[in-house]
Amino acid sequence: MVLASASPRRRELLARLGLEVTAAAPGVDESPVAGEPPPIHALRLATEKARAVATLHPELPVLAADTVVVLGERIFGKPGNRAEAAAMLTELAGKTHLVLTALAVR
Numbered sequence: 001m002v003l004a005s006a007s008p009r010r011r012e013l014l015a016r017l018g019l020e021v022t023a024a025a026p027g028v029d030e031s032p033v034a035g036e037p038p039p040i041h042a043l044r045l046a047t048e049k050a051r052a053v054a055t056l057h058p059e060l061p062v063l064a065a066d067t068v069v070v071l072g073e074r075i076f077g078k079p080g081n082r083a084e085a086a087a088m089l090t091e092l093a094g095k096t097h098l099v100l101t102a103l104a105v106r
Helices: 008-016 036-058 081-094
Strands: 062-071 074-076 098-105
Touching: 036 062, 036 098, 062 081
Parallel strands: none
Antiparallel strands: 062 074, 062 098
16 A cells, blocks of 8 residues: 555554555645635545555555644644744644544545
8 A cells, every 4th residue: 555645653553553555745735725614625635645646656555644723714734843833732722623634545
């Protein structure tokens, strides 16, 4: 199986299940589309990641996932560094927020 992700955590989770996994970073633009609801955003990205990696590995099943953090209407992207991660956690602290994950298999 090919994991359409550079995430070491996702690869580790699959390895714990006993799956042989090759990871391939999909190189998909993760920017939200204006007016796109968060669940649709996550599903679109998971689907695009699976599609992109499947073209490189057509002989293997591809698993892709996308997780988004949502506060109100705001979709948080991946923090680029420690300072951005700290700012994100500070903004989320003490507030009810959503964490959504969408999966796609190709």
